[in-house]
Amino acid sequence: MLGFLQRPVVVTADINLNVVALTAVGLLSRLWQLAYPRAVVFDEVYYGQYISFYMKRIFFFDGSGPPFGHMLLALGGYLGGFDGNFLWNRIGAEYSTNVPVWSLRLLPALAGALSVPMAYQIVWELGFSHCAAVGAALLILIENALITQSRLMLLESALIFFNLLAVLSYLKFSNSQKHGPFSPSWWFWLVLTGVACACAVGIKYVGVFTYLLVLGVAAVHAWHLIGDQTLSNVRVLCHLLARAVALLVIPVLVYLLFFYVHLLVLCRSGPHDQIMSSAFQASLEGGLARITQGQPLEVAYGSQVTLKNAFGQPVPCWLHSHQSTYPVIYENGRGSSHQQQVTCYPFKDVNNWWIVKDPGRHQLVVNNPPRPVRHGDVVQLVHGMTTRLLNTHDVAAPLSPHSQEVSCYIDYNVSMPAQNLWRLDIVNRESDTDVWKTILSEVRFVHVNTSAILKLSGAPLPDWGFRQLEVVGEQLSRGYHGSTVWSVEEHRYGRSQEQKERELELHSPTQTDVSRNLSFMARFSELQWRMLTVRSDDSEHKYSSTPLDWVMLDTNIAYWLHPRTSAQIHLLGNIVIWASASLATLVYALLFIWYLFRRRRRVCDLPEDCWLRWALAGALCAGGWAVNYVPFFMMEKTLFLYHYLPALTFQILLLPVVLEHISDHLCRYGALAATPPWGYGSRGVLNGDSSVMQMGLGSQARLCRGSEDEANEGCRERKVADVHGRWGRPFGPGERQEQREGEGNVGRDPEQPVARGRTAWCMAEINQEAL
């Protein structure tokens, strides 16, 4: 109980001054004069409007990425007390005094600043020296493209931060695997990996590539774990489950959480509502919800409705008709029925109202009690303002000659009978007797005579159709498609039998009081789906570039120009860093292939732990560069230089790694050329086959090939631990003294018998070929 009285209270703190110093200079470089310029710089004009929406809690739709990044920026605004009142309309506009520029730019800047010590940590955790680690951090620190990007309200620095965090925490996790699996720190880093991955994906979809890379590395490590026969089956299972939960389940949950918060915050209707379905809009305050509140739920005979097409492309629109008729002869010489036009109209209009009529009766009002319309019922649709009936017949549609024309029927007495019966098909019904519901039901109208389906073709009609969108009857309906599905948006029970009164009624706004709440998952899946499928028109931009321009920095972006003083901000990298990082990647690739080929011929230039460290560094740094760069070649959107920055960060990390490797190993071989090689190996190292030696960097290569006498000694029984003993000695003047356990050789079993054959242990390690 009172143990603390018997022993002195000791607090031991390990403070790595390197990290502290790096953090300090990182902060200094990113935060200095952060509020300058007090003007909208480049894409701030784009993200700023979303910050304003968050501040005003107005729903918006942005297809460019998930909401976490926008929310981070908005958090800065929230902390700075921004009220959202600023018109983000052009680059270079001066900020008004109510915009807290400093706090808006603070979070991206902090993310950029913290990337500096993280670079240090990553290189250190990869098993390289402090010197290399400091080098990596300094390179990140002085890379001006990263500085520029971090100091503005942009998302890249946060993306880079979480990418690095994911890699770093995975490394910490896998390094703690050896001494303390299932310890608190082990769990912490594992879970943090998953969370960081989710954050990266939540900022931009490209974060998914880093996530996949981490997953891939984790999978390889897990595979070695499975092969570790010292662990019991149950323990292996626990390991796998823990990884699955932390790296698969948690990221999904965190990602959903972003959307949950996003939808929770944005509860008011706004300018982008129309992209979403009626049901979604009804869940927002104001807007459609105000109109649709208090609407009767079940559509009945005599209901007045507006019908919205579910596809929403090219624009969301409502079924519409008006007095004008189809021209007798089209421009291309085909004829029409000359009946009243039916179109789809993207604006609210009194001509969007239709009345659901029972074909057997004449009345256009709702009975008391109302008779609901059910799936499979045959109805007529009466256009409210003209009281003509929706009709289709075997006449080619104006723009889609393979489909039927849809019209409001006018009897010209030309032996063209009215065909105005439609069977109601509720697509999302739960049973075959479902009632047609406002907003919730997705319905198709199947023409009784021709079995054509009412469909939005999406083609804009010529001038005679007022550029409204064409609606057709599609006879060969092939499966479900959004353009054939309609939903009731506004709805009320018709009260007036007289046409004059009815017109007045149609002009009056609908009444209102139940709000229909969609579940979170329904709202999430709709929003996510629309975000993924929305097509942005591919716009040219003066500063857009192609991925090939990036590697050698053949492009730049002018971010800002002061209108009077010509002060400027440009996004431009440090060419020395870019070129040398690219060179390092190339050198790495060549060296890696070289080592790999030589190992295949049983020539091990590197000791095993060194090789594993080298491979893991490559997988994460060169791999991180590749996965963040190569996919851009396949993207069709407009690309800019800043898209390359995440890839560049990983590439920069590789540079000190390669340099240290060269100075430790390759330069060492050069020095060794003067001294007899067998001074280093143990006995018999050079008894190898001469053909093997020919391919080496020189005969002084350390051959890890087993020799004859080893085989005689019973090579099969050699322990790998023995090998470690052999290579475990420090072997370079610049070698650091802390001999850390080889990274990645997770679960190597000292008791494991080595594979058969005279080339014994090297083969066993090659078979392990860990990252």
Add this chain to the structure above:
Amino acid sequence: MPPAVGGGLAGSELRPRRGRCGSQAARAVGPDVATEATARSPKRPAPSSRRFEAPGRWALLALVTLMSFATRFHRLDQPPHICWDETHFGKMGSYYINRTFFFDVHPPLGKMLIGLAGHLSGYDGTFLFQKPGDEYEHHSYLGMRGFCAFLGALLIPFAYLTVLELSQSLPAALLTAALLTFDTGCLTLSQYILLDPILMFFIMAAMLSMVKYNSCANRPFSAPWWLWLSLTGVNLAGALGVKFVGLFIILQVGWNTVSDLWHLFGDLSLSMVTVGKHLTARILCLIVLPLALYTATYAVHFMVLNRSGPGDGFFSSAFQARLSGNNLHNASIPEHLAYGSVITVKSARMAVGYLHSHGHLYPEGIGARQQQVTTYLHKDYNNLWIIKKHNTNSDPLDPSLPVEFVRHGDVIRLEHKETSRNLHSHYHEAPLTRKHYQVTGYGINGTGDSNDFWRIEVVNRKFGNRIKVLRSRIRLIHLVTGCVLGSSGKVLPKWGWEQLEVTCTPYLKETLNSIWNVEDHINPKLPNISLDVLQPSFPEIMLEAHMVMIRGNNGLKPKDNEFTSKPWHWPINYQGLRFSGINDTDFRVYLLGNPVVWWLNLLSIALYLLSGSIFAVALQRGARLPAEVEGLSQVLLQGGGQLLLGWMMHYFPFFLMGRILYFHHYFPAMLFSSMLTGLLWDILLRLCAWSLASFSLAGHVHTLGILSLLLGIAYSFYLFHPLAYGMVGPLAQDPRSPMAGLRWLESWDF
């Protein structure tokens, strides 16, 4: 070892290898395990049964081939009208017979073979192949259909042999053959004049030869080894020569070769020289040989098609000069541009056409009200422009003046010949592309202002060079605004006669939109040279043909609001394709996989992934498996792995494709998936039999299982065969229809 499972047909999967080439399975197990297994196995196949084995195998192969040919050639002549894409590929076959030049997005080999088959079978190329449903009447079409059916029928023996080689098990091979023989989809696709049977033939042939040469790995550089290796190369060239989808099988063979070489490289008993020999052999047979053959098909293609035809407009001016009947053929025009030359300027982008102007103004409200400048696809007097010096208006054609050539970097003025207005641009937004500047015709009789000045530049040239007709790729840069003349490719509304918009783009990036070349060139003061000098060399033609094909393929985009087939529809057999007929009075053929086969395939992939990962984890955990199971697991992981890889290679890339997709794109993948099914069920049943070995009837589990699968598949084919062989009468909703009750999914429309 299970006693004589497989009804005496199969024997043991671990039997010591026979014949010249050993089994891959046995090799995979490794010599130690194999000998161990044979030593431990209590029963060895009796010598007498072995004697009958070889003839038995041949008889089975013959039976499989016979069945396959019988099903493919049955009612081949029905329907006697054009079905579906026959209208394209039959037409292209005719083009070869008529030697007229055409353009298609696929490489030429498949259509050449169709043309050849037609030619040999007496088809004279006179049928028009206008639209699906047209009757063939007296034209001989059976030769072409027969050729495709022949190749389609060979798929089944190929699949049979491949599975036999991979699994060394006759029941597995038989099951595969049955799956493919009785699949209505494969059957339908093989019976018409299409590229797919030809493509699948080459894919399967490449796969078979690859597997065969893998089996010969223990006797490298022997005659059969060389044979199979080079056959693989030949078939790869064939597959790529028919459709670019052939690239996937090339990737698969490439992957196999790389891992094979990696294996050899790690084998220390081989000297580097031997490894080098191996590498060289593969480079020769798998890279050099296919490339040579592929190039040869193009050589033949361009040699055969030497007449002007519907494909001319897709190609550049220089290319068209090769085609007899084209107005550029044998034409002779001055080679270098000079001031005073009358020229036409063509956009380098496909299907954009010539720089054009006419005496109509831009309408009110759209930029400045000046004369329209557009691009126009057809040849016309309004396409003619005169090159003038920017600062003088004297007639350069005056014979007293010396000829002055236009050089790279010169500032010029382009005067429209018919209306005498200058090509002009200014800071007004273009009619459709709002970010670009408007281009107009301006000035009276050649007198305008400084906005008429353009700097002419040749792409990738130094200053001062002359500009060549046809060959030089030029850009026109507006001197005042610094923008580049380009075509946006957008169609103008009616006021612009639905010609294409021309703009001046301020974005100076080098795209095809802003690159032009001079096509016609009239200048009486210059000597004419024959265009033959300018004719592109064969590599240039190859390159251009590929560029045009790739662009054509990318251009096949699905339209909005159109129901299109998605890759995820395919394996579940969600929806078929109408080959012929819609209404109940028509002769209807519907391309749809036999649902029993397809859903079994789908199930098998899931089962394979499950059982494969169980075995892989067990091996990785170091579990000691009994010898029989070990052998089976090796076949499952190695042979099955290759097939699974084939399925993935031929399926997943479609998810990344932007072009419009159709159901029949899945069929190459379906072949691999059927082979996997055959291999998997054989192994699963053997495992069942092995685990039930203590029961007396265990030996029959395998036989019974295979037999019931075979019968079930055959019966489902009996049910669904009208889809392929054609049906007349009411649609499937009607109980009197032959297909009544068989419309298992709403989305099938037959």
